[in-house]
Amino acid sequence: MPLGPPPIDAKPQDTLALALASDMAAVNVLIRERMASRYAPRIPQVTAHLVEAGGKRLRPLLTLAAARLCGYDGKHHIKLAATVEFIHTATLLHDDVVDESSQRRGRPTANLLWDNKSSVLVGDYLFSRSFQLMVETGSLRVMDILANASATIAEGEVLQLTAAQDLKTDEAIYLQVVRGKTAALFSAATEVGAVIAGVPEDQVRALFEYGDALGIAFQIADDLLDYGGSSAQIGKNTGDDFRERKVTLPVIRAYAAADAEGRAFWQRVIEKGQQQDGDLDHAMALLTKTGALNAARDEAFAWAQKARLALSAVPDHPLRQTLSDLTHYVVSRVS
Amino acid sequence: MPLGPPPIDAKPQDTLALALASDMAAVNVLIRERMASRYAPRIPQVTAHLVEAGGKRLRPLLTLAAARLCGYDGKHHIKLAATVEFIHTATLLHDDVVDESSQRRGRPTANLLWDNKSSVLVGDYLFSRSFQLMVETGSLRVMDILANASATIAEGEVLQLTAAQDLKTDEAIYLQVVRGKTAALFSAATEVGAVIAGVPEDQVRALFEYGDALGIAFQIADDLLDYGGSSAQIGKNTGDDFRERKVTLPVIRAYAAADAEGRAFWQRVIEKGQQQDGDLDHAMALLTKTGALNAARDEAFAWAQKARLALSAVPDHPLRQTLSDLTHYVVSRVS
16 A cells, blocks of 8 residues: 555644654754753753653744745754754743743653753753854854844743733733744744745745744634643643733733623732632633633634735745644644 | 053053943943843843943953954944843843842842842843844854853853762862853953954964963952952852852862861761851861962962963053953952
8 A cells, every 4th residue: 555645634743743754853863962061961961851851843843844845955954943942942941940830741840850040051051052053054144033033032031021910911012922932933943944945035034924923823822722721732731821820812802801890800810819719710701701712712813824824925835735734733722 | 740551550450441441332332222122121120230230341341352452443342242241141140040149249139129030031131132242243253152152151050050069079070160150251252352353363262262261260269259258349248159068169179188077077068068157167267277278379370370371472462461460350359
């Protein structure tokens, strides 16, 4: 029996991983090589705990896919994919310290297994390693894109700190937080793939927009899952954002549509942080009643569609269809 | 009365600051411009707390001095000096989280005034800003040097985590920690000044070696001050390293020279962390009795001399004398 295409219900990220398996193997070799440290064995220990925890490697796959569908046949996309994964891993290490998380991808976090100190410093090491890798490509434009993405990530995280617990947070601020948390690295990942391939500017722009919209759709879906996904599904507990008093899109919409009693509830649990048993259930009832969950879901779907539309400007290639399928997949988690 | 040279007892870093005042003013303008954030006002608040705390700006002065004495008359040295100061500020923010410090330069630390989260994330933002600045110089070599320095800094900090509380730490490991804490950024600061000026390789190498040896002398002196400097003098409390059970050069030397009773003392206070009233005084008595303080002082002086010798290869210039004087100054704190 001849090998056919992957089964129709294969997840697009699995299809992507299959199509790019040999590139990804090279990325994994490079990651293991570069997470080593001549002097400090704790660095590869902490890094391996995260890097080898069975993450989806979505961001490096986006870089590889963008480069390949733009016809790139050099070697720099491997370095850039590893760069993107190192930046992502560094931000995860720092996020877990900032959020005081104890679980990620269904396993204890590095800050719990070692300590906050190790997470902060190993994160810094991985940031530095990512910069070393991007310098090796010799492309100033690539470095500019990734340095800008790093600044947007950090800025978005700081913004999230001050926006949390503040119901005046509006959708513009939320969007900036989302770009920092997710979309800035997605869009940099796809953009550098196009840049390194040397395609015309309209295609670079299209791949940037694809990554940006995909990332926003992904993060809105993630924020929705926090009010409805199961723990098993995403490896974190429903209600984390609620307990951390984060003002995500569902809350923004529910608060805007709330009556006096609803506003008083949100002010108590989010702004004053006076949470008690049953509040999460009540929050979910309000999110449903005000239509906030549906509205946020529609917003995620609209960004997914925007990502698909951006792909019309990029070359016809089997990977283009997979990237298109991926836009459906990231929001299917909440449909 | 004509303006004469600075008084004979002027501190070399003041002479440096005076000679480079107009460059340094441009660096300060750039720092204030780039520490801004369109979205997150907490970023410039936290950064300003540190940047404007009256630090000596020694690292950016080293970059400016190296570039000028190599005859550079472009503008990139301003960006590089700001880059170096941003890297330094980012590491200070992260260090204070890691060390759980409450005081720096005689003022409360950012992690105390705001929180650890802000210090971690604003530090990340400044790292990213530093990379944006260095990319703007367009020099791959400069980026390579600074990315490598950043990796050495983070690696040294992780190494210090595991080396603390471990009396098996030897002088080779200590030296690597010292390079990470101090010398890697000093040597990168002077090296990039020479590189941007385009001087021959032997002069680039000489300025790298000057910065490396100056940084090591500086850090050994700092570690000595922790067992003898006054609080007012360095803005931190004598005995901090002792309480944090850091294995610095004086302790390494004292432990190596200790009798059975001395070894038991160091094992108790450093490895087991069982410290009680009077232990710091006893430690200082042992450091004196074993000659460890004098030996560490000699080591600092030897590195200062190595730094001076390196300068023989660089162009004759008034700044060269000031850099030479600086090597005396950094160790004069312990003479």
